[in-house]
Amino acid sequence: MxxxxxxxxxxxxxxxxxxxxxxxxxxxxxxxxxxxxxxxxxxxxxxxxxxxxxxxxxxxxxxxxxxxxxxxxxxxxxxxxxxxxxxxxxxxxxxxxxxxxxxxxxxxxxxxxxxxxxxxxxxxxxGPNRPPLQGLEEYEQTGAIQYYVKKRSDFAGKRIVIAGGGDSALDWALSLSDIAEHIYLLHRRDRFRGAPETLSRIESQIQKGRIEKVVPYQLHALHGSGGALSHVEVSTLSGETRNLEADTLLPFYGxxxxxxxxxxxxxxxxxxxxxxxxxxxxxxxxxxxxxxxxxxxxxxxxxxxxxxxxxxxxxxxxxxxxxxxxxxxxxxxxxxxxxx
The missing domain is CATH 3.50.50.60 (FAD/NAD(P)-binding domain)
Incomplete structure (x- = not known):
């Protein structure tokens, strides 16, 4: 250069x-x-x-x-x-x-x-569209929250929440499903935007238990300490909440x-x-x-x-x-x- x-x-x-x-x-x-x-x-x-x-x-x-x-x-x-x-x-x-x-x-x-x-x-x-969550910066600094995947191996054995309903979320859910401990695929509605073949492969991985679909939920809060993530709290529009045990959050919001x-x-x-x-x-x-x-x-x-x-x-x-x-x-x- x-x-x-x-x-x-x-x-x-x-x-x-x-x-x-x-x-x-x-x-x-x-x-x-x-x-x-x-x-x-x-x-x-x-x-x-x-x-x-x-x-x-x-x-x-x-x-x-x-x-x-x-x-x-x-x-x-x-x-x-x-x-x-x-x-x-x-x-x-x-x-x-x-x-x-x-x-x-x-x-x-x-x-x-x-x-x-x-x-x-x-x-x-x-640059990434970042979710409006309290304490976001602390988790970004430690890598508990990432917006891009540069090395798949970094996510081996991890519990991962992937948030989003488009191609990036679907593609990475499929790509990481064979090395992650568990993947939650989170979207605010039970309809994803992807090619029919991609959606078919997602459904197959859900049936095998390698991906867990979490709908209709959206990100609500982060829980952990010292930059280490323990849970991602998600909620429905009606106010129902759920805590997902997770080491990493990957928000794919474009x-x-x-x-x-x-x-x-x-x-x-x-x-x-x-x-x-x-x-x-x-x-x-x-x-x-x-x-x-x-x-x-x-x-x-x-x-x-x-x-x-x-x-x-x-x-x-x-x-x-x-x-x-x-x-x-x-x-x-x-x-x-x-x-x-």
């Missing part, structure tokens, strides 16, 4: 270094375009690395399941032949210029000159997101996303594109595989900016291989 300010020139500046950004860098290499990855985090991988490196991902083509960290490692290996520069640990604060001649300035003072810009910043800056400086660049935004032209992924600023979770358009699916497709489309659309006098003759990678 570079720590001193630099001034660099490139064809395409990629803001972000998550999976869609890494694949955009690969597509740049395939079209013989120079690129650079810029990210506020200290390592590449975005949420896959920062939030769930050991969480299985099930919707990557050709992979029945692949952990977030393994996916990032594979994407890094894919761009290795192109020696893509990275500016990590400092977010982009300013974007000025116009199509074919942009300047990006990072918080550290790096200056990047680029002919096109691809924003692949996920949902922007992110992420609070903030576009940060991106919202000040003159780019149209809508509810923390950036509207784009579906055919090119271009924003309202010519030469600036958005891909992945930050991009929105009719029919958008927030899937990594769709982000990969958007990366290819945005890079191909950028080619005309970098080489306006050269027609792009698309060739399949099976025919052309990886450019030397």
């Amino acid at each position: 570079t720590t001193s300010p630099q001034t660099l020139s490139t064809d395409i500046a990629i803001v972000g270094a998550g999976p869609t950004a890494l694949f955009a860098a690969f597509q740049c290499g395939m079209l013989k375009l120079k690129s650079i990855l810029i990210d506020a985090l200290d390592s590449v991988g975005g949420q896959c690395t920062a939030l769930y490196p050991e969480k299985p991902i099930y919707d990557i083509p050709a992979h029945p399941a692949i952990e977030g960290g393994a996916l990032i490692a594979a994407l890094e290996a894919q761009i290795a032949p192109f020696d893509v520069p990275r500016l990590l640990g400092s977010r982009v604060e300013k974007l000025t210029g116009h199509r074919g001649d942009f300047q990006l300035t990072t918080a550290r003072g790096d200056i990047i000159h680029a002919k096109a810009v691809i924003i692949a910043a996920g949902a922007g800056a992110f 992420l609070s997101t903030d576009l940060g400086p991106i919202a000040l660049w003159g780019i149209n935004t809508h509810r923390s996303t950036v509207p784009v032209t579906p055919a090119t992924l271009e924003t309202n600023i010519p030469g600036v594109f958005a891909i992945g979770d930050i991009a929105t358009y009719p029919g958008k699916l927030k899937l990594i595989l769709q982000g990969f497709s958007e990366a290819a489309m945005a890079v191909h659309a950028s080619h005309a900016i970098i080489h306006p006098d050269t027609a792009l003759h698309f060739e399949y990678s099976t025919s052309k291989g990886v450019p030397g």
